[in-house]
Structures are given as structure tokens and as C-alpha cells.
Amino acid sequence: MNILKSLTLGVAVLATVSSAVPEADREIMERGYRVYKENCSLCHMERATLWDFLKARLSVLSGKRPENIDAPPMNLVSARVKEFYPNEIEFVEFVKDYITNPSKSKGVCKPAAYTFFGTMPPIGQGMSEEDKDAVARWLYHNYSDVWSELFKRVKELQRKREAIPELP
Numbered sequence: 001m002n003i004l005k006s007l008t009l010g011v012a013v014l015a016t017v018s019s020a021v022p023e024a025d026r027e028i029m030e031r032g033y034r035v036y037k038e039n040c041s042l043c044h045m046e047r048a049t050l051w052d053f054l055k056a057r058l059s060v061l062s063g064k065r066p067e068n069i070d071a072p073p074m075n076l077v078s079a080r081v082k083e084f085y086p087n088e089i090e091f092v093e094f095v096k097d098y099i100t101n102p103s104k105s106k107g108v109c110k111p112a113a114y115t116f117f118g119t120m121p122p123i124g125q126g127m128s129e130e131d132k133d134a135v136a137r138w139l140y141h142n143y144s145d146v147w148s149e150l151f152k153r154v155k156e157l158q159r160k161r162e163a164i165p166e167l168p
């Protein structure tokens with residue numbers, strides 16, 4: 001097959017895949033992102049890089065509150081919650097309940113999150129069912145990070161950094 005032909009085919013396949021995403025799902029994802037921006041982004045940043053994660057981890061390990069953040073970043077929250085609730089329905093139920101009635105006893109974050117940031121406020125109490133549902137589904141689908149992978153990679157980065165002390 002010549003290159004042009006295979007490229008055209010590739011584009012056609014991509015187009016089929018993206019138009020296969022049901023309109024309703026796309027609307028929910030957009031709504032979820034809007035809800036995140038309006039209600040959650042004040043505390044939860046959208047995505048932490050591995051460096052951000054390492055900086056926060058080093059602060060916590062030395063007993064200090066991580067600087068510049070007020071809550072765990074959303075890609076970490078999504079990965080962490082999926083570790084305990086891998087199934088979408090259970091994940092969504094957990095998130096909707098947690099944001100409405102948060103408590104350390106039902107939370108699945110690392111203990112340091114509650115120590116340094118405190119338990120999150122019951123922000124969901126002022127939100128509609130639909131908005132809670134949308135933001136929970138957005139949190140599930142928007143990220144593909146896997147907790148054990150992230151943790152492994154942050155520890156590797158930590159070891160590299162320790163081997164080169166002049167790094168920031």
C-alpha cells in the first residue's frame with residue numbers, strides 16, 4: 001500500500017472512531033469539565049507533572065505541607081480512587097457521596113492528604129445531582145493515569161534526583 005493510501009485510511013479510521021463517541025457522552029464530559037472548573041479547580045489542579053508529584057512527596061516526607069497546592073491534583077485523585085473503585089459505576093457513586101459527605105474514614109487518599117490539607121468541604125451539598133454525576137464521570141474518563149505506575153515512576157525520579165544532588 002502506498003503511503004498516501006495508508007494515511008487516508010488512517011484518517012478515515014480516526015474519523016469513524018471519534019464520530020462513534022455518542023453525543024450524550026460528549027455532552028456529559030463537557031459538562032463535567034465545566035463543573036470541575038467552577039467548583040473544584042480552586043483547590044484541585046487539573047494535572048500534576050511527575051516533578052510536581054515529586055516535590056509534594058519530598059515535602060510530605062520531610063514533614064512539611066506541600067507548597068503551592070491546596071489539595072491533591074486531579075490526575076492523582078482519579079488514579080488513586082480507581083485503585084479502590086476500578087468500576088465506573090462504583091467510582092461515580094463514591095465520588096458523588098464523598099464530595100457531599102466527605103470524611104477521613106471513608107476517604108482513600110494517603111493519610112498525609114488529610115494531615116496537610118484537611119478533609120475537603122462538603123461542596124457537593126450545593127450542587128445538582130446532574131452536576132455531581134457529570135463531574136464524577138469526567139474525573140473517571142478524563143484521566144488514564146494508573147496509581148501504581150505513577151508511584152513507581154515518582155520513586156524512580158526521586159532516586160535519580162538523589163544521585164544528582166545539584167538538581168533543583
Ligand code: HEC
Nearest residue numbers: 039040043070071095107108109113114117118119120135
Ligand atoms: C476547598 C478545597 C476543595 C474543593 C473546592 C474541592 N476539593 Fe476535593 N479535596 C480537597 C482536599 C483537601 C482533599 C484531600 C482530603 C480529602 O480527601 O478529604 C480532597 C479530596 C478529594 C477526593 C478524594 C477523596 C478521598 O478518597 O479522600 C475527591 C474524589 C475529590 N476531592 C473530588 C472533588 C471534586 C469533584 C470537587 C469539585 C466538585 C472538589 N473535590 C472540590 C479539597 C477540595
